[in-house]
Amino acid sequence: MSSAISTPPAARVVADPLAWLTDDAAVRAAAGLHRELLVRQADSQDLNLASNDYLGLSGHPDVIAGAQRAVADFGAGATASRLVVGTTAAHLDFENEIADFLGWPAALCFSSGYLANVGAITALVGRGDLIVSDTGTHASLIDGCRLSRAHVVVVGRGDVEGVAQALRTNPFRRALVVTDSVYSIDGEPAPVAELYATASGAGAALLVDEAHALGVRGPGGRGLVAELGLSGAPGLIVTTVMSKSLGAQGGVVLASQLVRDHLIDRARPFIFDTGLNPAAVGAAHAALGILRANPDLPQRLRVNAARLAARCGGDEPAAAVVSLIIGDPHRAVAIAAGCRAEGVLVGCFRPPSVPQGTSRLRLTARADLDEQTIDHVAAVVNHVRAQVMSS
Structure with a gap:
């Protein structure tokens, strides 16, 4: 028996099948569409008008305490899908509370608003069915x-x-x-009442995403659907999120008990995803309690949004978003970077988030801002914008 060690054949040289990514990155950069992650430090003193924390509750002491209690009670993670052992008492308590607050028979939590929308749509329609959407709907x-x-x-x-x-x-x-009830890019409301009448008259259901309306529109921040008197209406399904006005994480579907039962059986993002972590549920529940106890918060938010728009030369906002169209994506990026250098964070939206030629700054007002802060933000935005646009 030979003790010689065999030498493996020389490695076969092949072209990198992902080499095309280099050229693709160069094309994106030339078009002003390259993106980089902006890291927010724990001790940051920047004024943040780029988030969707509309009511300023993500750092509220009661919201943080709600997350901490949930972690102490149930641990850091849900540990499994909700159909196994990932449903805690905290999940059910929050679902009951938000359904009651928004005027629906039932609610079901998902791990994100993205998954709530995907789960609801794919569970309700399939091959042989029809979906009618519009060009303003969220991704x-x-x-x-x-x-x-x-x-x-x-x-x-x-x-x-x-x-x-x-x-x-x-x-x-x-x-x-x-449809979205309030479009995410510019905060404009959709014709929800007319869409509901049209859908109902044709025997179709209507799904309305209230992500940017909860805590912003409607009585006590209950959303545009509640404002229109449509909460709990037959053939209507509402989705919303815990990650904007409630300052936490997660998505929710609100509908009849029959729809909730159907989603538990058929919505793949619910069945196969690990349940939403307890901390997020606890935080969102605490934030919902703050909103219930302070029904003036949405009005305060809208007043701040109107002041911000007026100071920045934007259109009168219908929700929390102030959209300032720049046009050229390179300039939009430069203005956002210039504002950041001055300690003001603003959103920068470019294609494919918006149509070609409409790259913009997206500023989001918050209920916890005072007039002096809003005026300072506007002064920074106006100064940097004028510098970049004149260069």
């Missing part, structure tokens, strides 16, 4: 439509007649109309 709604395998018709943003025509001219077994 999570768009992906839910794609993953559903239903036939999707896209109409213009807020185009009620386009929705009606799509429902009239496309055969379907079941049909679902999907």
Whole structure:
């Protein structure tokens, strides 16, 4: 028996199948569409008008305490999917509380608002069905439509007649109309009442994403659907998030008990994903309690948004968002960077988040800002914008 050690054959040289990424990155950079992560330090003193923390509750002592209690009671993670052992008493308590607050028979928590939208859409429609969406819907709604395998018709943003025509001219077994209630890019409201009437008249259901309306619009911040008197209406499903006005993390579907039961059985992002961590549930529950006890917070937020828009030369806002169109993505990035250097964080939205030629700054007001702070932010934004646009 030979004791010689065999030498492996020389490694075969092959072209890197991912080498195309270098060219793709260069194209994105040339178009002003390269993105970098902006790291927020724990001791940062920057004024943050880039987040969606509309009510300023993410750092509220009661919200932090709610997260800490939940961790102490249930641990750091849900430990499993909610169908195994990932549903805690905290999940059910929050679901009951938010359903009651928003005027719905039932609620179901997902690990994110993205998953709530994908889960609801894909569980409610499939092959042979019809979805009518519009060009203003959030990416999570768009992906839910794609993953559903239903036939999707896209109409213009807020185009009620386009929705009606799509429902009239496309055969379907079941049909679902999907929309944001408040569009995320510019904070404008969708014609939800008209869409509901149109969908109902054609035998279709309507799914409304209230992510940017909870805590912002409606009585006591209950959202645009509540403002229109449609909470709990038949054939209507509402999704919202715990990650904006409630300052935590997670998504929620609000609907009938029948829909909730169906989602538990059929929504893949609910069935196969680890349950939302207890800390997020506890924080969101505490934030909801603050909103209940302070129904003036949404009005305070909208007043601040109006002042910010007036100082920055933006349109009168219908929600919390002030959108300042710059046009060129390179300039939008430069203005955002210049504001950051002055200690003011603002959002910078470029394609594909917005249409070509409409790159913009997106400023989000908060209920906890005072007039002096808003005026300072506006002064920084106006100064930097003027410098960049004149260069």
